[in-house]
Amino acid sequence: MRTLTKEDQKNLTPDRSLTLLKEGNKRFTNNLKLNRNLLQQVNETTAGQNPFAVIISCMDSRAPAEIIFDQGLGDIFSIRIAGNIINDDIIGSTEFGTKAVGAKIVMVLGHSSCGAINGAIQNVQLGKLSSVTDKVRRCLPKVKDTHPKASDNDLIPLLSKENVLQSIRELRENSPILSEMEKTSEIKIVGGMYDIATGLVDFYE
Numbered sequence: 001m002r003t004l005t006k007e008d009q010k011n012l013t014p015d016r017s018l019t020l021l022k023e024g025n026k027r028f029t030n031n032l033k034l035n036r037n038l039l040q041q042v043n044e045t046t047a048g049q050n051p052f053a054v055i056i057s058c059m060d061s062r063a064p065a066e067i068i069f070d071q072g073l074g075d076i077f078s079i080r081i082a083g084n085i086i087n088d089d090i091i092g093s094t095e096f097g098t099k100a101v102g103a104k105i106v107m108v109l110g111h112s113s114c115g116a117i118n119g120a121i122q123n124v125q126l127g128k129l130s131s132v133t134d135k136v137r138r139c140l141p142k143v144k145d146t147h148p149k150a151s152d153n154d155l156i157p158l159l160s161k162e163n164v165l166q167s168i169r170e171l172r173e174n175s176p177i178l179s180e181m182e183k184t185s186e187i188k189i190v191g192g193m194y195d196i197a198t199g200l201v202d203f204y205e
């Protein structure tokens with residue numbers, strides 16, 4: 001597997017980029033990861049990088065984007081934060097990855113058994129962590145409205161999905177650059193959920 005060149009990146013469409021992520025996760029779950037010479041990739045990326053994707057995912061140690069999508073050096077921008085929430089710095093980083101460097105797809109990736117989601121349901125308050133749980137909690141009324149009988153445990157996957165969708169809405173609403181690039185089909189913005197029990201990513205389309 002060779003390192004992405006500027007030309008490779010230019011020729012990739014957002015749809016093809018999505019396919020690359022799907023194929024990568026398939027390889028990961030089939031234990032067929034590509035044979036990469038990472039030290040060679042260090043050399044090949046010294047002068048610059050041409051990643052095809054920006055992935056905003058949780059900091060959870062079980063969900064590293066490069067590994068679960070079987071990607072090498074120079075392939076993806078990986079933005080990781082508890083609960084895959086959005087703030088201005090994350091929007092700015094995403095704008096850098098797409099508008100400035102040319103990535104074709106933005107993915108917000110949640111995962112099962114997420115501590116930030118559970119913490120939001122339990123209303124955990126702890127130092128600055130409260131800022132994360134409060135942000136996730138904003139999705140809770142909507143989820144409870146549509147599933148009034150759900151137990152706290154049942155709420156976890158529901159809130160995880162709603163939180164991903166909310167993050168995508170915030171990217172669109174708070175970044176004229178990203179929403180414009182999406183309108184002109186320069187990029188695609190998609191969501192998904194990683195299952196920590198199976199290694200599979202469910203792509204929301």
Ligand SMILES: [Zn+2]
Nearest residue numbers: 058060114115
């Ligand atoms: Zn998490």
